[in-house]
Amino acid sequence: MSLLFETFSIGELTLQNRFVRSPTTSYWSDEEGILRDPILEYYKKLAKGGIGLIIKGHSYISEKGKAHNCQSGLSSEKHIPRMKELTDIVHSYDSKIIAQLNHAGGVGVNDRATASKYVTEKWEARELSLDEIEEIVEKFSSAAENAITAGFDGIQIHGAHGYLNSQFMSDIVNQRQDKYGGSIENRSRLLMDIYDSIRKKIGSNVIIGVKLNCDDFAEEKGLTINDSIQIAKILKKRKLDFLEISGGGPEQVLQIRKTRGRALEGSGYEEATWGGHAKKIRDAVPGISLALVDGIRTRKTMDNLLSQNIVDLISMSKPFINEPNFVKLLEKGQEKASCIDCRKCISRDNFAKTMLRCFHKYP
């Protein structure tokens, strides 16, 4: 029997099934970071489509931490009313929704600052002072408070994809000599400080998750699977509610990304980009709820990931852009997502220039 349509509880939050919409920015908020109508309409379709847990696209915790134009904000009380409309819509369809909070660090649009002064061909960033780090931690927790006031069922901290937390955890970017640099315990301290301050602010009943790289997929150095296992262990001790496993850091190498984290042929879930790494995390850190994202497209892979107890939740992004009702379609017997991974939804031509949509389906 497929576990896909079985309920699952994360802390006190019970999900109607095992599907997660991985955070996906609609890149269409107004210049103040306030949601515009098409975003609400899109989330209505997602919620109607029966997804167990929707993670809203990343919201900035401060103007300084903004990642791109037209990103949504949760940095101020002004963001709350429209976010409340959003959560009300989602809840009216019995779906759950949590907010992903992010600071872009060295790749932001307003203030490029990160763990250490860092210069590459693509970006240049200055080093954050200890006072600034403290301020960032505080901004994360007040943004979390805004999210909960707006009716979100919990928080996800963005710890992946080469943004601030991911930059701190990378020993390529992070050359600090203080308590935030050096060992993996030190490099993940910013994430832990953020987690602790949010937990203190919103209490123990509200769920907190982290989207974490299992590997940066850098040539040498960068976060590795051994590091991510260590971080998962530290987070488990702190009673983190769930981990969403992702990958790709500030200095990732695409060819390595295609191979290093995959499961062995014949596992039944090799389609999942980081299925092999997910199994390592599951084996090394049992007892923490896991979601896995990237590349998952077929019901067969989804079923195998759950039945082999690799993860508890199936997380997807692009398939839900093309088919917001993908869960319902699977329920009716569709075997596979229609998304062809053309990646036009994330291309420079479209990003933050118009509302997110499947540009293959609706050019």
Ligand SMILES: Cc1cc2nc3c(=O)[nH]c(=O)nc-3n(C[C@H](O)[C@H](O)[C@H](O)COP(=O)(O)O)c2cc1C
């Ligand atoms: C248009 C677009 C926007 C995205 N926005 C976010 C985001 O806000 N936060 C995040 O953690 N990941 C974001 N991602 C990455 C996805 O959540 C996901 O990790 C990635 O697309 C791989 O999953 P998939 O193969 O199911 O698409 C975005 C991806 C796309 C295509």
